[in-house]
Each structure stands twice: as structure tokens, then as C-alpha cells.
Amino acid sequence: MSKRQVAMVMDLNKCIGCQTCTVACKTLWTRREGMEHMLWNTVNTQPGAGTPHNFEKMGGGFKDGVAQPGIRPTVEDFGKAWEFNHKDVFFGGKSDISLAADGGRHGKGPNWDEDQGGGEFPNSHYFYMPRICNHCTHPACLEACPRKAITKREEDGIVLIDEDRCKGYRFCQEACPYKKIYYNEMEGVSQKCIFCFPRIDEGVTTACSRQCPGRVRFVGYLDDPEGPIWKLVTKWKVALPLHAEYGTEPNVFYVPPLSPPKLDEDGNATDEPRIPTEYLVSLFGDGVHHALETVRREQDKSRRGEPSELMDLLIARKWLDMFGPFQKHPRDAARMRPIPANRQGFKNPLGEKDPLSSDEVMASMAESSEPKASTIRFFSKAEYKNGGRA
Amino acid sequence: MLVTRRIKDVAAFAEPGDAGWARFEPVRIDMIAAPLVMQPTEYIRNSWQGREYGADPGLEVAAVHDGLRWAVRVSWTGVSPGGTDFPDALALALPVRGNPVLMLMGAEDAPIHFLRWQANKPGVKSQLATGIGQSTNSGPELDCSARALARDGRWHVVITRVLGSRGDVAPLEAGGKTGIGFAVWRGGNDERGGIKAFSIDWAELVLDA
Numbered sequence: 001m002s003k004r005q006v007a008m009v010m011d012l013n014k015c016i017g018c019q020t021c022t023v024a025c026k027t028l029w030t031r032r033e034g035m036e037h038m039l040w041n042t043v044n045t046q047p048g049a050g051t052p053h054n055f056e057k058m059g060g061g062f063k064d065g066v067a068q069p070g071i072r073p074t075v076e077d078f079g080k081a082w083e084f085n086h087k088d089v090f091f092g093g094k095s096d097i098s099l100a101a102d103g104g105r106h107g108k109g110p111n112w113d114e115d116q117g118g119g120e121f122p123n124s125h126y127f128y129m130p131r132i133c134n135h136c137t138h139p140a141c142l143e144a145c146p147r148k149a150i151t152k153r154e155e156d157g158i159v160l161i162d163e164d165r166c167k168g169y170r171f172c173q174e175a176c177p178y179k180k181i182y183y184n185e186m187e188g189v190s191q192k193c194i195f196c197f198p199r200i201d202e203g204v205t206t207a208c209s210r211q212c213p214g215r216v217r218f219v220g221y222l223d224d225p226e227g228p229i230w231k232l233v234t235k236w237k238v239a240l241p242l243h244a245e246y247g248t249e250p251n252v253f254y255v256p257p258l259s260p261p262k263l264d265e266d267g268n269a270t271d272e273p274r275i276p277t278e279y280l281v282s283l284f285g286d287g288v289h290h291a292l293e294t295v296r297r298e299q300d301k302s303r304r305g306e307p308s309e310l311m312d313l314l315i316a317r318k319w320l321d322m323f324g325p326f327q328k329h330p331r332d333a334a335r336m337r338p339i340p341a342n343r344q345g346f347k348n349p350l351g352e353k354d355p356l357s358s359d360e361v362m363a364s365m366a367e368s369s370e371p372k373a374s375t376i377r378f379f380s381k382a383e384y385k386n387g388g389r390a
Numbered sequence: 391m392l393v394t395r396r397i398k399d400v401a402a403f404a405e406p407g408d409a410g411w412a413r414f415e416p417v418r419i420d421m422i423a424a425p426l427v428m429q430p431t432e433y434i435r436n437s438w439q440g441r442e443y444g445a446d447p448g449l450e451v452a453a454v455h456d457g458l459r460w461a462v463r464v465s466w467t468g469v470s471p472g473g474t475d476f477p478d479a480l481a482l483a484l485p486v487r488g489n490p491v492l493m494l495m496g497a498e499d500a501p502i503h504f505l506r507w508q509a510n511k512p513g514v515k516s517q518l519a520t521g522i523g524q525s526t527n528s529g530p531e532l533d534c535s536a537r538a539l540a541r542d543g544r545w546h547v548v549i550t551r552v553l554g555s556r557g558d559v560a561p562l563e564a565g566g567k568t569g570i571g572f573a574v575w576r577g578g579n580d581e582r583g584g585i586k587a588f589s590i591d592w593a594e595l596v597l598d599a
């Protein structure tokens with residue numbers, strides 16, 4: 001176990017499924033060749049098959065503390081990065097051509113069952129569930145690796161794969177019950193969410209949490225009584241781990257979603273919520289009852305005009321308070337260091353006055369000087385190390 | 391005992407299909423599945439419990455040298471179909487110094503030098519091991535090559551390397567004697583890492599003067 005543990009809480013009542021988090025992560029971390037299909041952050045519609053499809057049936061994790069066999073998801077299970085015929089459609093000069101993925105022979109994408117959800121009209125329901133690597137306290141991936149290529153950082157519990165030690169045996173992929181490890185065929189190594197550790201090291205929160213327009217994601221130390229994580233997980237007990245029964249002690253927690261009342265045959269509201277509580281229990285365990293009751297109770301309090309610490313927290317009126325000790329602007333963190341390779345030679349036309357400037361924004365502006373068919377370019381490892389330059 | 395006959399020139403022998411190899415009677419090497427208890431993690435032990443792997447591949451070896459270069463031809467059964475997650479592979483082991491135990495993959499002060507061929511990559515990889523799970527991705531540099539041929543369900547792979555020794559390159563001298571070990575992975579059966587067939591102990595390797 002590490003000395004401290006960084007953790008994330010995602011409030012599922014607020015996620016709008018916009019995938020901004022997915023794109024923030026994709027553009028920041030998974031642009032190397034062989035990473036095309038990787039989405040270290042995914043957002044799927046629940047009830048649904050998730051990403052990789054049916055990951056909950058792929059084994060791994062622990063039962064009574066004993067490591068369980070699992071299977072390796074394929075690229076198709078994750079959902080391949082489709083190739084689109086943009087060029088032909090926009091510049092091909094043919095009027096009868098339409099947009100097609102992989103020449104029309106595409107399989108299921110990573111988010112193929114978006115917004116399908118469950119239930120029968122008028123009680124159809126769904127909610128969005130983002131997932132990243134859980135940086136588990138008892139990481140099945142780390143324990144499975146015969147190369148000791150996976151480590152858990154002492155100072156914050158972030159779980160990382162050392163690509164120089166990894167030999168691509170993929171036991172970690174089988175062992176992780178959340179199936180959050182991808183395999184890079186080009187480089188022969190396994191890769192996964194790094195909890196934006198280079199940002200965390202500088203006091204900057206993760207890209208997915210900072211970019212989230214829904215204010216869904218809280219970040220901080222699990223044991224920090226001043227921070228949002230401890231308050232939501234330990235004090236209020238409204239944030240719960242996904243599939244705690246997998247035995248890895250995940251460090252990403254979810255506030256389960258409330259839902260409008262279920263309607264009876266005559267269309268009248270019943271006392272039951274539209275999203276079946278048993279379903280939520282199957283994901284987040286028995287703590288769901290207490291969590292939903294607490295959130296509802298505090299919501300009512302708030303409606304009556306009474307103060308509620310929990311509601312203030314969940315509403316996240318002060319955006320930066322969501323990130324515990326990681327509130328620094330990426331730009332300010334960057335200022336402390338030599339100019340990174342991906343910004344060398346780049347001149348911000350607005351200079352210091354640019355209200356939008358940030359590492360991410362500036363890097364993307366620097367790269368978008370000429371229009372490209374695809375917004376995301378894939379780099380070789382060497383180029384990547386050099387900030388995207390050959 | 392594997393005797394390496396001295397010939398005039400090994401150049402042609404770098405091809406596993408070269409007719410010259412027919413003149414040298416291959417030696418059969420017994421192999422066993424690397425035992426589950428030796429697998430370094432509980433996950434691997436549990437997930438391979440009751441699953442077959444490391445079946446004796448009927449490994450046969452012949453070797454020649456010309457005073458400058460050594461060529462070894464290794465044949466075994468187990469050509470996997472294409473498109474599997476892991477490649478068919480062969481590693482041959484030579485002790486560098488200090489009497490390493492082959493089964494333990496060497497030790498800090500007694501490293502083992504591996505030359506590894508795998509079906510999905512050209513050439514041969516030089517690796518140094520100082521214990522189970524302790525092999526480096528880049529071993530000592532040396533002039534070596536590998537060529538492979540799949541025929542009738544059997545792999546025929548010739549690995550060549552220069553004679554001599556330098557740093558962590560395992561010593562191999564004309565007129566000398568050392569040990570040699572082998573490991574084989576069937577990729578089609580998901581074999582990789584410690585899930586393999588291997589020769590339990592060193593076979594004696596003798597090079598004609």
C-alpha cells in the first residue's frame with residue numbers, strides 16, 4: 001500500500017455524456033502510433049455493455065483474495081478507431097457517396113450502444129458512466145505481472161506501467177477486472193491511464209476532470225479531511241466504488257444517479273425510482289441505498305432553504321474546490337519549467353493577455369496551423385517524446 | 391552432449407534449408423513444461439492451473455563452426471497459425487560466468503545470455519537474465535543472426551553468432567566446452583514469459599578445436 005492515495009469521485013447525476021473528458025485524454029496522451037484504439041477514459045451508457053464490450057464478463061480480479069483468471073479484450077472488443085472516407089466525401093467530386101466508417105465494414109465502436117439504456121417505455125432509463133483506471137489499492141494488474149513492470153507510486157498510489165520493463169505478455173490485461181489496460185501492438189507494450197501524473201506532480205488536476213463541463217469529477221487525496229474526496233466517500237458515504245466485489249479496492253468512486261419516479265400503467269408516478277435500485281446495487285453495492293437516501297434528504301433540505309454541506313459540495317459552486325490540492329492552472333505549472341518541446345517556436349498571438357491560453361490549448365493551436373483530414377494525428381514514439389516533432 | 395563440428399565455412403549453414411545440415415546428426419533435447427510453482431505470480435499460477443502448456447516439442451539440435459562463427463540449427467514441432475496474440479518463439483541460453491542455475495534463469499553474479507528468435511520479428515534478440523523475471527530487453531551486443539523455416543508443422547531455425555567472448559557475451563571458443571539450454575513457446579497456445587517448454591538443465595556443448 002502506498003503512503004497516500006489520490007482518488008476521483010464522479011457524480012453520475014451530472015454527467016451529460018459529452019465525451020469531453022475522453023477527448024481531453026485522447027489528445028493529451030494517446031496519440032502515438034499503436035494507440036489509435038486507446039481511450040484511457042471512456043464514457044458509456046448504462047445499462048449497457050460498456051467498453052470493452054461486456055467487460056464485466058471477462059474475469060480477473062480477486063475472489064476471497066484469490067486471483068481469478070481473466071481474458072484479454074481484443075481491439076474489436078474495445079472498439080476499433082474507424083477510418084472515415086472524409087476525403088472522398090468532401091473533395092472526391094462524387095455526389096452519390098456518403099460518409100462511411102471502415103468502408104462500411106465497421107464493427108462495434110467503443111460507444112456503440114450509446115443512449116440505448118434499459119427499461120420499457122414509459123420507464124425507459126439510462127445514465128452515463130465514465131471510467132478510467134481505478135488506480136486500485138490492491139491492483140490485480142500489478143500483482144499479475146511477472147516482470148514487475150507495474151508499480152504503484154509510494155507518494156500518491158498512482159499505478160503505472162514501466163514500458164521499458166514491459167514485454168507485452170498481457171497478463172495484466174487478463175487480470176484487471178475493469179479491463180482498463182490496452183495493448184500497443186506497434187510497440188509491444190501494455191498501456192493505460194496514468195492519472196495525468198506529470199500534471200499531478202505539478203499540482204494540476206487531471207485533464208479529464210479539468211475539462212469536464214459537467215463538473216462531474218472531484219480529485220484529491222482519499223485521506224484529506226479538507227478535500228472533496230474524503231468528504232464524499234468517508235464522511236457522507238455518497239460515493240461508492242464500482243464492483244467492489246472484484247476485490248481490487250478501486251480508488252475511483254461514483255455518486256449513484258437519482259432518477260424520476262417510475263410510472264404505473266395509468267401513467268401515475270409511483271414511489272420507485274425509474275432507474276431500478278437493484279441495478280445500481282449490482283454496480284455499486286449495498287451502499288447505494290444509503291447514498292441515494294442521503295442525497296435525496298440533503299436535496300430536500302436545500303430546497304427548503306436550509307444549508308447543506310453535501311449539496312454545496314455536489315453542486316460544486318466553486319469549480320476549483322473540486323480538485324483538492326491540484327488547483328493550479330496548467331499554464332502556471334508550465335511557466336515554472338523550461339519551455340516544453342511542443343511549444344518551442346510557438347508564438348501566442350495574444351501573448352500574455354490570452355485568456356484561453358493553457359498548455360492544451362496552445363499545443364493544439366500550434367498544431368492546427370494547416371488543415372488536416374483528421375483532427376488527431378498519430379505520432380511515432382520518437383516524435384512523441386520530442387513533443388510531436390520529427 | 392552437443393558436439394559442434396568444425397567446418398570450412400558456416401556461411402551457407404545460416405539457412406535452415408541448406409542441404410549441408412543433413413551431414414550432421416541432430417541431438418535430441420528433452421524438454422518439460424516450466425512448472426507452475428516456478429511461475430512468479432499467483433495470477434499466472436491460477437490462470438494456468440489445469441491448462442496444458444509446454445508439451446515436449448521434440449527438440450533436435452545440430453551445430454557447426456568455422457573458427458570464427460557458430461551456427462546452431464534447432465528444430466521442433468509446433469507451428470502456430472497466423473493471427474495469434476503471441477508468437478512462436480525459441481530461446482537458447484549460454485552461461486556467461488559463475489555457474490548459473492538454468493532453471494532459475496541465472497543470478498546477479500551468474501548471468502545467462504539468451505539469444506531469442508520469435509516468428510513475428512526478423513533476426514535475433516540478445517538478452518541477459520539474472521533471475522526469473524529479470525531479463526533485460528537489450529542484452530550485450532554481438533554479431534548474430536537467425537533464419538527460420540516452417541515445414542510440415544515443424545520449425546527449423548538457425549541461429550548464428552560470432553565465437554569469442556566480451557563483457558556479458560557468453561563465451562564460446564573453438565576447442566572449448568560450455569553448457570547450453572533451450573526454451574520454446576507455442577504462441578497459438580498463449581505461451582509467453584514463464585509459460586513455456588524448457589530443457590531442465592544445461593546440456594554439454596563442445597566445440598571442436
Ligand code: SF4
Pocket residue numbers: 132133134135136139140141142159175176177178179180181192248
Ligand atoms: S483498474 Fe485495472 S489497471 Fe487500473 S489499477 Fe486496477 S487492476 Fe490495475
Ligand code: SF4
Pocket residue numbers: 014015016017018019020021022043128130211212213214215216217
Ligand atoms: S465526465 Fe464530464 S466531460 Fe466526461 S462525459 Fe461526463 S460531463 Fe462530459
